[in-house]
Amino acid sequence: MTDTSVFPDPVYRDTVLAPLFEGVKTHFADHMDAINRAHLVMLVETAILGREDGQAIAHALDAIAAETDPAALSYTGEHEDWFFLVEAELKKRIGDLGGALHTARSRNDMDHTQFKMALRIRAEEALARLLRLAGALLDKARAERDTLIVAYTHGQPAQPSTFGHYLAAMIEVLLSDARRFDAAIAPLDLCPMGAAAITTSGFPIDRARMADLLGFTSAKVNAYGCIASVDYVTGLYSALKLPMIHLGRVVQDMAFWSAFEVGQLHVPRSLVQISSIMPQKRNPVPIEHMRHIASVAAGRCDVIVNTMHNTPFTDMNDSEGEVQQAGYGAFEHAARVLDLLTAFLPACSINAERVAHTTDAACITITELADTLVRAEGLSFRQAHEIAAATARAVIAAGSPLKQGYAPFATAFAEVTGRPPALTQAAFTDAVDARSFVTRRDRIGGPAPAALDAAFADYDATLDALSAAQSARLARRAAAALRLDAAFQDLKGRP
Structure with missing residues (x-):
């Protein structure tokens, strides 16, 4: 069967090749030019290409850069992609020597x-x-x-x-x-x-030289x-x-x-x-x-x-x-x-007023009260947690801030331990104070000033x-x- 079709098919041109061409114009043309220049330098330095031929290609690359406005170009299908467009421009200026630039590389x-x-x-x-x-x-x-x-x-x-x-x-x-x-x-x-x-x-290419000229580490x-x-x-x-x-x-x-x-x-x-x-x-x-x-x-x-x-x-x-x-x-x-x-x-x-209101309304310092009872009263944490929970329930039910909850705390303490607390009202107030709560957490990763x-x-x-x-x-x-x-x-x- 004889194939009389001509590349590129119009649909393939419009759906694939033209968008790719536009992308190269926008994103890659300058990088390709740098690659061309570095590769040419490397070819001459390794004697794969003679210096005189390299010089001719260098001048042609400069001319193409000076005379080409990528933004003004539209994809026509005459050349498959940007690479072949540049190669065609090289050949237009210096003949078959333009094809020598592609020695020892690929797209x-x-x-x-x-x-x-x-x-x-x-x-x-x-x-x-x-x-x-x-x-x-x-x-x-x-x-x-x-x-x-x-x-x-x-x-x-x-x-x-x-x-x-x-x-x-x-x-x-x-x-x-x-x-x-x-x-x-x-x-x-x-x-x-x-x-x-x-x-x-x-x-005998020099890959290290190419990497160096293009700013790669290796x-x-x-x-x-x-x-x-x-x-x-x-x-x-x-x-x-x-x-x-x-x-x-x-x-x-x-x-x-x-x-x-x-x-x-x-x-x-x-x-x-x-x-x-x-x-x-x-x-x-x-x-x-x-x-x-x-x-x-x-x-x-x-x-x-x-x-x-x-x-x-x-x-x-x-x-x-x-x-x-x-x-x-x-x-x-x-x-x-x-x-x-x-x-x-x-x-x-931060809205300090709202923070203070939520702090009081939600009893969020109650954990420190439990910790304090363990340290100061010698209780187990579970006993302390039970007392703290009862205290929180009482003040929330009364609509009072936790710092005013010493009385329900003392009652809960006595119910759990069978004795009155040694913790004074002043010590209780300090234990449930938000600033004290933060200051006590002076450990690695804590919110206290020194830790932070x-x-x-x-x-x-x-x-x-x-x-x-x-x-x-x-x-x-x-x-x-x-x-x-x-x-x-x-x-x-x-x-």
């Missing part, structure tokens, strides 16, 4: 190299936002170290703590997420160039893995998903705390919208936006990871241009959440280490870009 290793180059930019921006949020929360936690709050468990008032203590818990998770994200960036720094299609090349060792292993994708998006999940839980607390019935968190007017019909309403809708944008970001991460599920361990389009571009939306949504939360939480404050200050110092050290590691990576890549430009300009200038 396979080029693709995964440019995907990593595009991802590492987005990854570093995301990490910078995570660290900026952590820094803002650390500042806020220090400022609110002694600010009392009601800590909730199972949606019910539980014990006194401080806003600084709550934020410290949030910071610990955020820093753990940042460490995981930092670790997920590491595979992006292993260069696939030189893997060619799948098995490297018979030419070559990714196994050539098969360079084009088949997509762990740099799945690992990165998994690491991006986690802070969206974890911060979403905190955002949900903010919704609960700011509800009228709770009223523990005050959201300033600048972050509150009004109702179009109910004039009394204060709607802290940024909370809802953070919650749903974080969920969208997490969902987009799942899309990318799940796309890799049950795919073959080989070169495949399932991990390439279209999927790579689809993932960038996750970074865009994550950036919005992180930026908004960095502005939102430091602007909020020690934790803050640890968070500072972690934040500094992550920031320093990122700065070193960015500096290394910037220096590599300068080395590449110098080597390329030297090649252009010497015959």
Whole structure:
């Protein structure tokens, strides 16, 4: 049978090739140009290509860059993709020599190299936002170290703590997420160039030089893995998903705390919208936006990871241009959440009056009364718990604050122990005071000032280490870009 069809089929052109071409224009053209320049330098340095030929190709690459406006180009089908467009432009300028640039490489290793180059930019921006949020929360936690709050468990008032203590818990998770994200960036720094299609090349290529010129720490060792292993994708998006999940839980607390019935968190007017019909309403809708944008970001991460599920361990389009571009939306949504939360939480404050009211109404210091009875009266904790429970029931029934409950306490104590308490009324009042409750919890991880200050110092050290590691990576890549430009300009200038 004679096949008279002509590539590309119009439907394939419009549904696949044209969108991919647009994606390269937007996301990858600059990275491909850098790869072309680095590969040319390496070919000449290893004598795979003569210097005179290399110089001619270098000048042609410069001319193409100067004379091509990617934004003005539309996909016509004349060339299969951006790679073949550039190669055709090279041949137009210098003849068959233009095809020499592709010696000892493939679109396979080029693709995964440019995907990593595009991802590492987005990854570093995301990490910078995570660290900026952590820094803002650390500042806020220090400022609110002694600010009392009601800590909730199972949606019910539980014990006194401080806003600084709550934020410290949030910071610990955020820093753990940042460490995981930092670790997920590491595979992006292993260069696939030189893997060619799948098995490297018979030419004496210098893979280390390619990695160095493109700002990678080293070559990714196994050539098969360079084009088949997509762990740099799945690992990165998994690491991006986690802070969206974890911060979403905190955002949900903010919704609960700011509800009228709770009223523990005050959201300033600048972050509150009004109702179009109910004039009394204060709607802290940024909370809802953070919650749903974080969920969208997490969902987009799942899309990318799940796309890799049950795919073959080989070169495949399932991990390439279209999927790579689809993932960038996750970074865009994550950036919005992180930026908004960095502005939102430091602007909020705790309503001390509502905290005090809930503290009294819910008897949330009663645990310390039981602990005090164990220490001061020599009771077992179960005896102390029984007395404390009876005291709480009595004051709640009477609608009185716990600090006024010495009489029902003394009655309960006598009923359980058969003797009057040695604990004085003053000692009782101190035991059930919220500030005393916090101050007594001066253990590692507790809300007391000294314990929190020690934790803050640890968070500072972690934040500094992550920031320093990122700065070193960015500096290394910037220096590599300068080395590449110098080597390329030297090649252009010497015959």
